[in-house]
Amino acid sequence: MKISEMIKSVDSQNQFEVLKNTYQQIEYSWNLKLNLSQIDTSKIKNVIVTGLGGSAIGGDLLINFLRDEIKYPYQVNRNYNLPKYANENTLVIASSYSGNTEETVSALNDAIKKKCQVVCITTGGKIENLANQNSIPVVKLLKGFQPRYALYLNFFALLKIFESLILIDKQEKIVQEIILLLKQKSEIYSKEKNETLNLAESLLGHTPIIYAVSDITSAVACRFKGQFNENSKVHAFYNFYPELDHNEIVGWESYRSIMNFKVINLLDETYNEQIKKRFEITSKLIKNSGAEIINLNSSEKNFKVRLIDLIYLGDWITYYLAILRNVDPTEIDNINFLKDNL
Incomplete structure (x- = not known):
């Protein structure tokens, strides 16, 4: 049986097309217009990305991606609470695609209690509600993906936040190279x-x-x-x-x-x-x-x-x-x- 026929019989939600169009996720996140005026970058002394699963992987990937550029102590948190050192000088990026990941909701509440500077990445849910109640900026992602397949939405939104806050140099040239590469690879990898x-x-x-x-x-x-x-x-x-x-x-x-x-x-x-x-x-x-x-x-x-x-x-x-x-x-x-x- 051809692989295309096997895909039709097994792939219930057409993830094949999601993979083929991955580059479009990058385009979406990179073209977001962010309003992060609530964040006082002069106070930032450390950064925590809090999330689980695909949302946390985006944080891990940023460590590798920016290994020679991040100027602040940086940690990915995968738990219900933030580290003890988190305070008003900590930038917390709470990332949950669904907006309802219980560990991330709990960590966001902890960040609010500790008066951290916070940005949320989500499609909605409890995370967005909490953010709106506390005047926290929200970076809205496209809905309709399995969280793991939305890594590219998540990661490039995270990268965009860092660039927008001038925590890193401009990334435009590299991002466009990546978009072009994934367009090309999608045609190759989707062949029979x-x-x-x-x-x-x-x-x-x-x-x-x-x-x-x-x-x-x-x-x-x-x-x-x-x-x-x-x-x-x-x-x-x-x-x-x-x-x-x-x-x-x-x-x-x-x-x-x-x-x-x-x-x-x-x-x-x-x-x-x-x-x-x-x-x-x-x-x-x-x-x-x-x-x-x-x-x-x-x-x-x-x-x-x-x-x-x-x-x-x-x-x-x-x-x-x-x-x-x-x-x-x-x-x-x-x-x-x-x-x-x-």
């Missing part, structure tokens, strides 16, 4: 035969383990892992260098082929030379233990463009893996069950 489908086929029956580098591609690995979980409905794990060479490397001594692990190395030319050696040596040990390795990298010239290129690659791989496994890439029954019973 393509690289992402081949990679998905190679992962059938395997448990992916994604290896990246701390503070450089670690958010991409986290995104891959989450997309394997939610799209493909398979377990996946991730870790990052150099930390994994101080513990996880030893676990490969007891690897057996019945475990069916397959390692995905996320590579980039900017890695420290010692990191590159670590990838090489550790990969030899993994291969000697009997596991297979897939090396993924982007050939784009700019690091920021390469990051988004890899994220988009992973989105398509995990989508096609769902189709090949005959599971709907949209549904998240276990998450919905949990929410209904909390």
